[in-house]
Amino acid sequence: MTTLTRKPESPIAHLTPEDVEQIGVELDAIRQDVLDSRGADDAAYIRRVVDVQRRLELASRAVLLGSALPPLWVLGTVGLSVAKILENMEIGHNVMHGQWDWMRDPKIHSTTWEWDNASTAEGWKHSHNEVHHTYTNIVGKDNDLGYGIMRVDEDQRWHPFHLGQPLWNLLNACLFEYGIAAYDLELGRNLKIPKDKRSPEFTRRLKGTLGKIRKQATKDYLVHPLLAAPFGAALPTLAANLTANLVRNLWSHSVIMCGHFPEGVETFEKKAIPERETRGEWYLRQMLGSANISGGPVTHLMTGNLSHQIEHHLFPDLPSNRYAEVAPKVKALFEKYELNYHEAPLPQQVYSAWHKVVRLSLPNGWLDTTTPRNLPSQLRLLHAMSTGGPKVRRAAQARLEQQARRRAAA
Amino acid sequence: MSVAADTGSPSGASTVASAVKARLMQVAEAAVTPLMPADVLDLFDPLRKGAELRARVVAVEPETADAATIVLRPGRDWAGHRPGQFLRLGVDVDGVRHWRAYSLTHGPRRDGLISVTVKAVPGGTVSPFLVHGLRPGTLVHLEQAAGEFVLPADGGRLLFVTAGSGITPVIGMLRNLFPATDAGVVRPARSAHHDIVVVHLAPSRPDTIFARDLAALDAAGAIRLVSRFDDEHGVLDVADLATLVPDLDQRATFACGPAGLLDALAAHHEARDLPLFTERFRAAAFVGDAGEGGTVTFRVGASAADATVVEADGATSLLDAGEAAGVLLPSGCRMGVCFGCVVPLREGAVRDLRNGALTVATPGETAAGGLPVQTCVSAAAGPCEIQL
Numbered sequence: 072m073t074t075l076t077r078k079p080e081s082p083i084a085h086l087t088p089e090d091v092e093q094i095g096v097e098l099d100a101i102r103q104d105v106l107d108s109r110g111a112d113d114a115a116y117i118r119r120v121v122d123v124q125r126r127l128e129l130a131s132r133a134v135l136l137g138s139a140l141p142p143l144w145v146l147g148t149v150g151l152s153v154a155k156i157l158e159n160m161e162i163g164h165n166v167m168h169g170q171w172d173w174m175r176d177p178k179i180h181s182t183t184w185e186w187d188n189a190s191t192a193e194g195w196k197h198s199h200n201e202v203h204h205t206y207t208n209i210v211g212k213d214n215d216l217g218y219g220i221m222r223v224d225e226d227q228r229w230h231p232f233h234l235g236q237p238l239w240n241l242l243n244a245c246l247f248e249y250g251i252a253a254y255d256l257e258l259g260r261n262l263k264i265p266k267d268k269r270s271p272e273f274t275r276r277l278k279g280t281l282g283k284i285r286k287q288a289t290k291d292y293l294v295h296p297l298l299a300a301p302f303g304a305a306l307p308t309l310a311a312n313l314t315a316n317l318v319r320n321l322w323s324h325s326v327i328m329c330g331h332f333p334e335g336v337e338t339f340e341k342k343a344i345p346e347r348e349t350r351g352e353w354y355l356r357q358m359l360g361s362a363n364i365s366g367g368p369v370t371h372l373m374t375g376n377l378s379h380q381i382e383h384h385l386f387p388d389l390p391s392n393r394y395a396e397v398a399p400k401v402k403a404l405f406e407k408y409e410l411n412y413h414e415a416p417l418p419q420q421v422y423s424a425w426h427k428v429v430r431l432s433l434p435n436g437w438l439d440t441t442t443p444r445n446l447p448s449q450l451r452l453l454h455a456m457s458t459g460g461p462k463v464r465r466a467a468q469a470r471l472e473q474q475a476r477r478r479a480a481a
Numbered sequence: 482m483s484v485a486a487d488t489g490s491p492s493g494a495s496t497v498a499s500a501v502k503a504r505l506m507q508v509a510e511a512a513v514t515p516l517m518p519a520d521v522l523d524l525f526d527p528l529r530k531g532a533e534l535r536a537r538v539v540a541v542e543p544e545t546a547d548a549a550t551i552v553l554r555p556g557r558d559w560a561g562h563r564p565g566q567f568l569r570l571g572v573d574v575d576g577v578r579h580w581r582a583y584s585l586t587h588g589p590r591r592d593g594l595i596s597v598t599v600k601a602v603p604g605g606t607v608s609p610f611l612v613h614g615l616r617p618g619t620l621v622h623l624e625q626a627a628g629e630f631v632l633p634a635d636g637g638r639l640l641f642v643t644a645g646s647g648i649t650p651v652i653g654m655l656r657n658l659f660p661a662t663d664a665g666v667v668r669p670a671r672s673a674h675h676d677i678v679v680v681h682l683a684p685s686r687p688d689t690i691f692a693r694d695l696a697a698l699d700a701a702g703a704i705r706l707v708s709r710f711d712d713e714h715g716v717l718d719v720a721d722l723a724t725l726v727p728d729l730d731q732r733a734t735f736a737c738g739p740a741g742l743l744d745a746l747a748a749h750h751e752a753r754d755l756p757l758f759t760e761r762f763r764a765a766a767f768v769g770d771a772g773e774g775g776t777v778t779f780r781v782g783a784s785a786a787d788a789t790v791v792e793a794d795g796a797t798s799l800l801d802a803g804e805a806a807g808v809l810l811p812s813g814c815r816m817g818v819c820f821g822c823v824v825p826l827r828e829g830a831v832r833d834l835r836n837g838a839l840t841v842a843t844p845g846e847t848a849a850g851g852l853p854v855q856t857c858v859s860a861a862a863g864p865c866e867i868q869l
Contacts, residue, residue, distance in 0.1 A: 109576065110575040110576045111573070111575050111576045112576075113576055114573060114576030114577075115576075122524065125516075125520070125521065125524055126524060129521065129524075169807060172807045172809070173576075173577060173807065174573070174576050174577055174578060175577055175578040175579075175804070175809060176573075176578050177809055178520075180809050182781045182787060182809055183809075185515035186515060187515060193787075196787075283515075286511070286514045286515070287514070287515075289511050289514075290511055290512060290513075290514050293511075294508065294511045294512045295512065298512070
C-alpha cells in the first residue's frame with residue numbers, strides 16, 4: 072500500500088471538506104444513540120463475560136490437575152486457551168479502553184484493571200490507547216504499523232534486512248505478548264540510549280514490566296505445574312500453559328494483523344495530516360485505516376469484537392457488545408459517501424495480511440514482475456540488491472518499477 | 482517467617498498456623514495473578530468474611546405508594562450499628578453504580594438483617610429505583626454504619642422533630658427502644674428512662690411513612706405523638722413548637738428533615754439556648770458567591786498519563802464534574818453528610834457549595850498529602866488538583 076496522498080487516484084478525492092465534516096456529524100449521532108441507550112443490559116453483558124471467563128479458567132485449571140490423562144489435557148488446554156483469549160480480547164483490551172468506565176464499578180474500570188499479559192496495563196494504555204488510536208496508520212507515527220521492525224508500506228525504503236520479515240513476523244506471532252511488552256516500552260529505542268542516560272520514567276516502567284512478566288511466568292510455569300505435581304501432572308500442566316499462551320499469542324496476533332494490515336487498508340503520510348485535524352478528518356482516517364472480519368457471534372466474541380475494527384476505531388470507548396448493532400449504520404454511511412468498507416472472513420484477512428508482509432519483504436514491484444520463467448534472473452537481481460550498496464539498489468529498484476508499470480499498462 | 486515476632490503471639494501452635502496461612506495466601510496470590518484471591522472467591526460467596534462489604538436484598542416492602550423498606554442481609558463482616566445511624570449504600574441503576582446514604586430503620590435485629598426505608602424522590606435517580614425497581618436477590622454494596630445522630634443510652638426527656646422521610650432514623654431508634662410484637666408494643670427495661678415526644682410533619686395524612694408504627698407507639702403510651710399535616714394544619718412555624726410541646730425547655734431536641742426546617746430550628750433553639758442535634762437530608766442551598774470555577778486535574782497514582790483534566794464551573798461539585806468526565810470517585814450521600822467522598826486536594830482552591838468557605842492547598846505549606854475535601858459539596862475555585 073502506498074500512503075493515501077501519494078496515490079495517483081485518491082479514494083477520497085470525491086469528498087468535499089463539507090462532506091468530511093458531515094461524516095463526522097453523522098458518526099457522532101450514531102455514537103450518541105449508543106450512549107443514550109447504554110444501561111443495565113450492557114452492564115449485565117460484561118459482568119456475565121467476566122464471570123464465565125473466570126469460571127472457565129478455574130475449571131480448566133482444575134481439569135489440568137488430571138492432565139496426565141491425554142483427554143483431560145486436551146480438554147483443559149482448550150479451555151485455558153479460550154479463557155486466556157477471552158481475558159485479553161473481549162475483557163482486558165476493552166476494559167482498558169474505558170468502554171465500561173461509565174458503570175463506575177471499581178472492579179471493571181480502566182484505571183484499576185490489570186490483564187493476563189506480559190505487558191502492564193499502564194504501558195498498554197499509553198502505547199495502544201493514546202498513540203495507536205490517535206495516530207492510526209500514520210507512517211512514522213503509529214508504531215503498530217510493523218511494530219518498528221517490519222516494512223508494511225511501499226513508501227518505507229526497502230533494505231535487505233526486510234527479507235527476513237516473514238520470519239520476524241512469525242516469531243512475533245509466537246511471542247506476541249512479549250513483543251507487545253517490548254513495544255510498549257519502546258525497548259528498541261530506549262536500549263540504544265546508554266544506561267546512565269535513560270529516563271527514570273523508562274527505568275520505572277521497565278521494572279514494572281519485568282515484575283509483571285515474572286509474576287505471569289511464575290503462575291503459568293511454576294505454581295500451577297507444582298499444584299498438579301501430586302497428581303503426576305506437573306509436566307503436562309506446564310505444557311498446557313505453554314500451549315495456551317502460544318495459542319493466544321497466535322490468535323491475538325492474527326486478529327490484530329487483520330485490523331490494519333490487509334491489502335487495501337489505507338496508510339497516511341505524516342506531513343499530509345493537518346496540524347489540527349478536525350473531528351471529521353480524524354473519523355475519515357479511522358474509516359479508511361481499518362479492516363473488519365466478517366463472521367458470527369463466536370468470531371466477534373473471540374476477537375474481542377475487534378472483528379468490528381472499523382467501528383472500534385471510530386468509537387474506541389463504546390461498549391464492545393454494541394459494535395454489532397452499530398456496524399450496519401456505519402456501513403450504510405460508507406456506501407452513502409462511496410468509501411470502501413473493508414470486510415472479509417478471517418482466513419481471507421489473515422492471508423491478505425501475510426501476503427502483504429511477504430510482498431513488502433521484497434523490493435517494490437519484485438513480486439509483480441516475477442514469473443516462473445524469469446525466476447532465475449529475478450533471483451539474481453534480488454541477490455545483487457541484497458549484497459550491493461545503496462547505489463545498486465536504487466538502480467535495480469528503478470528498473471523493477473519501470474517493468475511493473477509496463478506490465479500494468481499491458 | 483517472622484510472624485511470631487510480628488504478632489507477639491505466645492502460642493507456638495498459632496504462630497505456625499498463621500505462618501502457614503500467610504504462605505498459603507502467597508501461593509493463592511501467585512496462582513491467580515493478575516487477579517486477587519478475593520476476586521476468585523467473590524465468584525462463589527460475595528458475602529463471605531473478608532469480602533468487600535456487600536448485602537443481598539431479602540425483601541422490598543412497600544410502606545406507602547412511594548416509599549418502601551429495603552430489607553438486606555449484610556455480608557459477614559457487618560459490624561452492627563446503633564439505632565439512628567446511617568449507612569452508605571451502593572446500587573447499580575441502569576448499569577451505573579450510585580452511592581447514597583440512608584438511615585437504618587431498625588435497631589440491631591436478632592435475625593441479623595438490616596433495613597433502610599426509602600422514599601422515592603420525584604425525578605430522582607436512585608430512590609425511585611430502590612422503591613419500584615429493586616428485586617430481591619440483588620447484590621448491593623455497602624459500608625459500615627456511621628453517624629452520631631443516635632439515641633442517648635441513659636434516657637432522658639427527648640423531643641424528636643421529623644419531617645417526611647426524616648422520620649427514618651427516628652423510627653430506627655424507636656423500634657429499638659419499643660419492639661413491636663404481634664401482641665403489641667413491648668416496653669423493655671432499657672426504655673424505662675426515656676420520655677419521648679415526637680412531632681412529625683408531613684404534607685398530608687396518607688403520605689406519612691410509618692404512620693401506623695407511630696400511632697401504635699402513641700396508643701401504647703410509649704411516646705407522645707404530635708402529627709402535623711401541611712394540608713390540614715398549615716406549614717409548621719417553629720415558634721409554635723412551645724405550644725405543641727409545653728415542656729420544650731426541658732427536652733433535648735433531635736431533628737431530621739429538610740434544610741429549611743433544620744435552619745429554622747437551629748435559630749429558634751439557639752435563641753432559647755436549648756440543645757439540638759440534627760441530621761440533614763438535603764444539601765443546604767448555596768449562600769455565598771458562586772465563584773468562577775476552574776480547571777480540575779484528577780490524578781490517579783503517580784503517572785502523568787493517568788490524569789483527567791476537566792473544566793468545571795463554580796456551581797458544579799467536583800464530584801459531578803469528575804463523574805461526568807468518567808473519573809472513578811468515591812461518593813456517598815452527595816450532600817455533605819457522610820464524608821464518603823473525601824479525597825485529598827493537592828494543590829489549588831475549592832469552595833464549599835454550602836457556605837462559600839474556601840479551602841486552599843499549597844504544596845510545601847499545607848499538609849504533605851494534600852487537604853481532605855468533600856467533593857460532593859466542593860466546587861473548583863480556580864485551578865486545582867485532586868489526588869485519587
